Amino acid sequence: MPTYAPVTLARVATMAEVITENTIRVLDHGFVRLDDAMASDLSVVNGARVSFARHKAEMDESDEGLIRFLMRDRHGTPFEHNAFRFHVRAPLFVAREWFRHRVGSFNEFSMRYAKASDEFYVPEPEDVRSQVGKPGAYSFETVEPELAEQTREDLQAVYDAAYETYTRLVEQGVARELARLVMPMGAYTEFYWTVNARSLMNFVSLRAAETAQREIRRYAEACERFLAEKMPVTHAAFVENDRVAP
Template sequence: MTVELVRSSASDSDVLFAARVSTQGEQTLGDAGTEATGRDRGLINYLMRDRHGSPFEHNSMTFYVQAPIFVFREFMRHRMASYNEESGRYRELRPVFYTPAPERNLVQVGKPGAYEFLPGTAEQTALVAEETRAASVQAFAAYQRMLDAGVAREVARIVLPLNIYSSMYVTVNARSLMNFLSLRTKVEGTHFPSFPQREIEMCAEKMETVWRELMPLTHAAFNANGRVSP
């Protein structure tokens, strides 16, 4: 999975000035210093703990993401971000397909809502790799034959499987990102444990790494309060 920060306007000071306007009025933006104080940390933790969420919305991060289409379907269930994806109607898609790595867990044990994934056998791992590659090659060959015959891209693409890669921009604020991370990462000690599909979790982990560097106080408060979005 590829996740890159394209641009951002996001820092802990964005949370602080937005929160302090409620008690100090105008000009709180100029109050933000370069070094965080204990008072700053306390305010951010208070906002997170008591779920005063709107101060965490006054920032923006835009990520470039490359991932299989089935991952994008899960992304877009989160209606808290802005998305723009490459179009199979307007450009010829590239023959890039996702095949699970050998360490990817393959076996589901239990039932929906109460299950876990465990490693597969060597035979299962080989089968997944072989069948995924074969289906991808066959599908892309059919796609190419239709294009060569003059069929429109928007029609030819219907034979392509969900493991073909796509790319998109995702623009999100910290509050929305925390909502996404609370559902798409599995971290010990969370108030509400989540069990995401591994492929979208890989994207979420990379987004969290970037966000942690941009807003370390907010990230620390998020973890300290059980990774619950305010």
Template sequence: MMKKVLDKGYVRLVDTMGSDLSVVNSARVSFNKATESLRDEDKKLIKYLAKNDHTSPFRHATMQFEIYAPLMVARQWWKYIIGSSHQDPFTAWNESSRRYVTEAIEFYIPEENAWRSKPENMKQGSGDNLGIEIGKEATKKLLCQIEAGMKNYDWAIENGIATEQARLFIPSAYGLMVRWYWTTSLQGVAHFLNQRTDDHAQFEIRAYAEAVKSFAIDKFPIAIEALLI
């Protein structure tokens, strides 16, 4: 299952463990009252657990994703993982490394009509889209910068420089597309979604968060709805 995001990116659901029922049964294990089907009273229990911050049962179900996104999205994503309030020790993040692989190098290039203005009253974030003339010039400059850097990278590879050093020539670091696996509990998924589906989140990472959210709701409809603020 894969959802395309931006121009070249995607979110792919690799695997899941558990279901809404897993949350219920892990919460009721102390009373030895496991059930084989989800009842109305179980749905109420899930909502009660989320509302009262009884979050450990939500860590008995997990989701695993493969993500392909601009580096600026990946680093912001990681920030919200390590900043998670529950510090889930079982969250895993494994990213492709250009020390070892020389797969096709791709970059996130905003459309000419997608360059955003600096907001008037904020130190970060963005405002409305800029005019097409500025957008065309911005895209042109970005493409020129990438072309020049890639020529240097190709030169380094052709002249026998180690891949781990040649990658220093790869331009536009924040727009470089990177790929990683992310495995986390339902609580970890919800923490990320609560932070990155907010209207104040950067547009690019919000687009990825919406893709994650659609997968999470499909697989864990009751639990995710209960955990989202």
């Protein structure tokens, strides 16, 4: 299994724009915002040491060693005594991939009750790619500039037509829960995701990998930035152990 360099602020700057301390812009209209966190390396330490009726107020080197041991030997439950709450804005196809991770809690924006956004994902020219090879053993290659631009124009034309139809249906009195059926997978949605560090590492190990779809990979990298900031020892141990969740 390949190993990866730990997420750093310099690396994040190359793949996402940091809007504020707690928000990273992803893709053209998306973001990942750390809405709240009850997360620290010390929570892992105390979750493990309670087995011996011990409690620590501050971290020391022995605690860092304990975290590395827990990660290396896959003692996972101490990494569950914490929580990250993310506010995410992403295209529908990214959200649907995300929701396949049956961990944490989700609440999503509802097109049934509220008007859909008029913003859609249009990939940058360098992100328009072709699939080469057979399923399970394929790679992606950037297409010629002319095809990339035509693809972007075609997507925008579909989006414009779909949203015009959606708006017309709503204005004519069609219920939003039916009018939303015309919305493409590139439409943006928003959701909250609350997850513990163990499950977050599982998500990152799968979705920040080179085999993951490029768009969700950028969201996973943004989430990993916050993991690294809030729980640096845990994140370092995660990277040292081949980025496999305990």
